């Protein structure tokens with residue numbers, strides 16, 4: 506029996522295969538009687554959450570790990586991605602015998618609301634109009650995403666998570682989970698993240714959004730009805746963003762000033778340099794798997810994230826009295842979510858009297874290092890989960 510079939514057998518009234526998006530995802534629908542209260546004050550319904558699971562939930566339901574994806578990630582954390590046909594985005598980290606070991610733990614990965622892989626988002630159908638929401642979809646926050654995930658877990662009968670784990674935006678969800686539901690989170694692992702989005706990061710996101718909205722195929726956000734897709738704008742948004750996921754050292758090491766397929770400059774605006782060709786490739790391959798309006802919504806959610814400001818200006822207050830065990834990790838070459846951002850979280854956790862460990866990993870691979878095969882990161886995840894599982898009494 507597949508994991509999906511096991512879940513449907515356990516929770517037949519909740520989980521079902523997504524008929525209009527055939528892949529390994531399960532979906533759960535919440536009707537008008539169970540609206541999601543949004544930070545904007547709106548009650549959103551109906552709500553759909555798409556998710557995947559791996560491993561088995563144990564008898565006392567104590568071994569569940571929630572994995573939270575980053576900006577353009579999705580629920581396909583370890584199973585083959587239905588659009589790209591490639592291994593899941595954290596296949597190196599999650600699986601049998603991997604640092605997040607699906608032979609011991611039950612992993613749940615939901616697609617965040619506002620995204621485009623099955624959970625409610627701007628491409629979903631607005632039941633009031635029968636048309637895609639487009640910009641009529643409400644602006645959502647990281648706290649809204651977490652509240653939706655809590656509804657999913659309630660439905661699955663999982664009261665306490667053994668761990669919540671994520672990198673980048675996923676790390677924002679981890680912090681929000683720990684702050685909003687401290688009694689539901691036994692341990693929390695936050696990688697390459699921050700407690701608030703910096704001015705520089707908001708600026709990069711705004712460049713991407715403007716590129717999308719300047720594309721004539723965007724049509725004020727109603728491009729699905731217009732039969733177009735703003736792929737040029739979205740590709741430019743990704744190209745600009747992708748630079749921020751790498752480091753100057755890695756770009757120099759991989760590409761330097763090397764020319765692409767040519768012995769000399771062409772004196773045109775073709776992709777003479779390897780780095781130009783590489784970025785064009787990253788932009789073009791991205792538009793195959795991501796929706797432009799979702800890019801607007803999810804980047805907005807990250808921009809709005811400021812956990813201290815939600816707690817009277819004190820980050821320590823967000824974590825006051827917590828019993829959750831934390832691990833915070835950063836990368837030396839990450840200039841998007843630099844180590845100073847992680848230290849700020851650690852200082853707040855210390856001030857709150859929380860149990861926290863902190864590691865800065867030495868690598869030139871930049872922000873996206875959290876997605877890569879970094880043995881030191883694997884050791885840290887293994888060590889943290891191992892210690893927490895002994896404390897929790899999980900065999």
Ligand SMILES: CC(=O)SCCNC(=O)CCNC(=O)[C@H](O)C(C)(C)COP(=O)(O)OP(=O)(O)OC[C@H]1O[C@@H](n2cnc3c(N)ncnc32)[C@H](O)[C@@H]1OP(=O)(O)O
Nearest residue numbers: 577578579586594765779780782783786790873874876877
């Ligand atoms: C569904 C999901 O994917 S989840 C979302 C989260 N995942 C991401 O955001 C992934 C996006 N980020 C990346 O791909 C990042 O580059 C990294 C850092 C994670 C990957 O790093 P690496 O493994 O070192 O790969 P690298 O950055 O070198 O990119 C390799 C790709 O660039 C291509 N490439 C390399 N050099 C060139 C060049 N000169 N011209 C054109 N393309 C090039 C390779 O062919 C390869 O293409 P492919 O991915 O289509 O096979």
Ligand SMILES: N[C@@H](CCO)C(=O)O
Nearest residue numbers: 575576577578673750
């Ligand atoms: N490259 C990752 C991390 C971005 O913060 C993503 O696209 O989701």
